[in-house]
Amino acid sequence: MASVSVSTTLNTDEVEFLCQADETLLDVLRNRLGLMGAKEGCGTGDCGACSVIMDGRVVCSCLVLGAEAQGKTIETIEGMAQGSELHPLQKKFIEHAALQCGVCTPGFLMAAKALLDANPSPTEEEIRFWLAGNLCRCTGYDKIVRAVADAAAEMRGEAS
Amino acid sequence: MSFDAEFRNQQFKSVGSRPLRPDGIDKVTGRARYGADFNMPGQLVGRVLRSPHAHARIVRIDTSRAEAVKGVKAVVTAADLPDLTNGDAELLHILDNCMARTKALYDGHAVAAVAAIDAKAAREALKLIEIEYEVLPHVVDVDAAAQSDAPLIDETLFTGGVEPKPAKPSNVANRSEFGHGDVDAGFAQADVIVERSFRTEQAHQGYIEPHACVASCNPDGTADMWVCTQGHFVYRQICADLLGLEVSKLRVTSSEIGGGFGGKTHVWAEPVALALSRKAGRPVKLVMSRDEVFRASGPTSATSIDVKIGARKDGTITAAVAHLRYTNGPYPGMWAELGAMTSFACYDLENVKTVGYEVLVNRPKVAAYRAPSAPMAAFAVESAIDELAGKIGMDPVAFRIRNAAKEGTKSSYGPVYGPIGIGPTLEAAQSHPHMSAPLGPNQGRGMACGFWFNFGGQTCTDLNVNADGTVTLAVGTVDVGGSRASLSLIAAEELGIAYDDVKAVVADTATLGYNDMTDGSRGTFSSSMATISAARNAIDVMRHRAALTWDIPVEDVVWEDGHAKARGENYGNLAPLSVKDIAAESGKTGGPIAGHSELVADGAGVSFATHICDVEVDPETGATRIIRYTVIQDAGKAVHPSYVEGQYQGGAAQGIGWALNEEYIYGEDGRLQNPGFLDYRIPVCSDLPMIDTQILEIPNPNHPYGVRGVGETSIVPPLAAIGNAISNAVGVRMSHIPMSPPRIRAALDGGAGS
The missing domain is CATH 3.90.1170.50 (Aldehyde oxidase/xanthine dehydrogenase, a/b hammerhead)
Structure with missing residues (x-):
C-alpha cells in the first residue's frame, strides 16, 4: 500500500509525515512521531485515553486516520506546558492528587483543556458530562472534578 | 540487624502532610512511560x-x-x-x-x-x-458447573478438602471450612432467622492500560x-x-x-x-x-452464596452460616476460601461456620481484584444483616455496633484481633451528618461494612545518602497509586530531613533484592517498614561518621531532628552535624553512606470500613443513581492523606460500578458477548457524585508509625450498601449483582431480587 504524505500543525510546529492510508492518528503520533503521551486503552473510542484536540475539538485519536490530520491543527499533551511552565490544569491535577496511575491523565487534561477553552466557568455537572468520555478507574473522578474546577477558577483570576 | 517494628506514638513532621508527588510532572506532561x-x-x-x-x-x-x-x-x-x-x-x-x-x-x-x-x-x-x-461441551455457570453431570474441565481433578476422597472427578476443586462454636445450638437460641441466597456476576478490574x-x-x-x-x-x-x-x-x-487492582x-x-x-x-x-x-486476563469470580443468620430480639447474633461457591476459571484457586474467611470478619460471633467451594468453569482464569473475594461475601452477609436488623426492629448501625468485633475477638477465620477499627467506623457513621440528611421520593439510604486482611511480605529497600545530603530511595514495590510520595515522606520523617530532599524510585530486579508484589495493600505498609529500617541503618552509619569526625565514642552520638549531636557536657562546643554536613565529608570519613534493609513485613494490621450511600431509583426504568456517598475507613496512620482518600474513593467507585452495571455476559456458545468498554460499562464521571471520605487512625501496633494498608477495603462494602439503599428506597431486596435496571424492574414487578 502506498504511503500518504501529510502536512499538519502539531503543537504549533509544522510537521510532515508519511503514513499508511489505514493508519490511525494515534499510531502515527506514537509510532512515527514519538509522541507517546496519548495512550491506547481500547482502540474503539470508548475510553478517551488517546484524546487529542483537532481544530479545537476533542477527538479520540484512535478513531481518526493519520491522513485526516492533513491541514489541521493538532494539540497533544506534549504541547500543553509552555516550556517549563505547566498549564494551570496540569498544576492543579498534581496539587489535587487527581491522578493515581496516571495513564488516563493525558486524555483527561486534553479534554479538560478543550472544556475550559470553550467554557471558562463550567458547573460541576458540566465538568462531569464533558469528561464522561474519559474513563478513569483509579480515582472515582472526585479529585479530577475538583482539579478542573480549581484550574478554571485560577484561569479566571479567582483565588482558590 | 534486628529491626524494632513496634508502634511508638510521636509527633510527625512529614508524615500526614500532602506534598506533590514526585512522578506528577511526568504524568501530566505525557512523559511517564507505561x-x-x-x-x-x-x-x-x-x-x-x-x-x-x-x-x-x-x-x-x-x-x-x-x-x-x-x-x-x-x-x-x-x-x-x-x-x-x-x-x-x-x-x-x-x-x-x-x-x-x-x-x-x-x-x-x-x-x-x-x-x-x-x-x-x-x-x-x-x-x-x-x-x-x-x-x-462447556459450562460457564457456577451452580451448573458444580453439578455432578456438568462437563468436566479437568478429568483428573477430584475435590480436595473432603474425606474420604471422592470416587468421581468434579469441577469442584476444593472445599474449605472456617468457624467456631455450634451453629445449630446458636440457631436454636435465635428469635429471628434470615436465610437467603445471592448471586454476583463476574467483574473485571478494568484497568485502563x-x-x-x-x-x-x-x-x-x-x-x-x-x-x-x-x-x-x-x-x-x-x-x-x-x-x-x-x-x-x-x-x-x-x-x-496504568492500573492493576490485582489483575x-x-x-x-x-x-x-x-x-x-x-x-x-x-x-x-x-x-x-x-x-x-x-x-x-483475569476477572474476578462469579458467585452463588447462601447465608443464614439468627439473632435474639435484643440484637445479639446467635449464629451465622455461609456457603460460598466461587468460579475459578479453568484452574483451581483459593477464591471461595478467601470469601469464606472474610464473610463474617466484621463481627464478634459465638457460633459461626463458613464453607467455600472452588468451582472450575470455562471462563478466563480468575485473578485477584482488590480485596479479592470479599465484596461478594460482604454483599450477601451485609444484606442479610440489614434485613435481620429490620426484622427485629433495630437501627442497622446500632445492630452492627452491638455485634461488632473488637480487640480480643476471635475472628470467624481464626486469629484473635488486636486493636481494630470496625467499631469506630460504625460509631463515626452513626454520628456522620450524612446519616441524618433528608431524602426525597424514590430515594433511600443504605450502609454496610467491609473487611480486608492486609498483607506484609518480603521487602527490600536501599537508601543512599548522596554527597550533597539528598537521599535516593530505591524500593522494589511497584507504585500503583502514589507510594513514591508516601515512602519519600517516611524517609524524610525518619531521617529528619525535608521531603524535597528525598527522591524515591522503583528499582529493577537486577539492582535490588527480591520483593513480593504490590498486592494485599502492602505497598506502603511493607516498603515503609523497610524504608524506616534502611533509614535507621543509614543513621547508624552517620553517627559513626560524626563520632569519627569528632573523635569521640559513637555511643556518645545521638540522632535528633536530622542531626548528629554529641551527648554529654564535655562536648558542649561541638555543633550538631546535619545530613548535608556529614555527607559532604563522606569521602574522607569512610566513603558512601547508605542504609539497606531486607525484611519480612509481618503484622499488617487488619482493615475495616463502613460506607453510607444514598440512591435514587427510577421506578419506571429501574435505573439507580448514586446521589451521595461516604467512606469511613481506618488507615492506621495516613502517610499522605490525599492518596489515602484516593484509595477510598477509587475502591468505592469500582464497587458502585460492580453493584449497578458491570458483568460478564456469556452467550449460549460460551463466548463472551461484551469484551469492550462500550458494553462492559464502568462508571464514568457523570455517573458519580463526589465521594466523601473520613479517615480514622487506629494505630497498627506492629508498625513503627502505626500504618495499615489502605488500598483494598474500600471495594468491599459498596455492593451491599447500595443493595440496602435500594431496598430502603423502593422496598425490594436485591439478591443478584449487578442490580441493573432490568433486574430492578423485575424485582419491582414481583420477581424476588432477580
Missing part, C-alpha cells in the same frame, strides 16, 4: 491467536502458512514452551493459561502467537494459522523485559521458571503501571513474548487489545 511506551532496536510486533471456543480439544495446529508470510520472524505454540514445571501443578496451570497445551479452556485462551516486522504482517499470519478443534511488555532474549542466555506489572520480581521468577532461564540472567524492569499480579502473555523473542532472536513487543484484556 508498558506500551518503550521500544528496543530491531523490535518485532507480537500478536496472539486465541480460541473462539469455550471448551475444545486441540487436535492439530499447522503454522506453516503463517511462517511463510513475508515479515514473519517467529510463530510459537505450546510446543515452544515445553513443560519445565517439574510437577508443580500451580506453575503448570500458569503455563497452560499462557498457551493452551491440549485443550482450549475458555473463549480467548491463547493457542499460538506470532512475531513480525509490523502489525499488518502479524495480523495476516494469525489468520493463516490452521487449528483443528474438537469442540467439547492493557497488559504490555517488551521482551528481549539474547544468544548468551540473558534476557531483559520491560513490563507493566504489580510485581516485577515475581514476574521474573515465574518467567524464569517457565522459560528455563537462570533468575539472575533475566532482568525485569517495571514500567509505570497485574499474574503473568499472562509475558512468557509468550519471551518465547517469541527467543525464537526470533529479536526483541518483541506484545500489547493486548482491550478485547484480549476482557477475554483472557
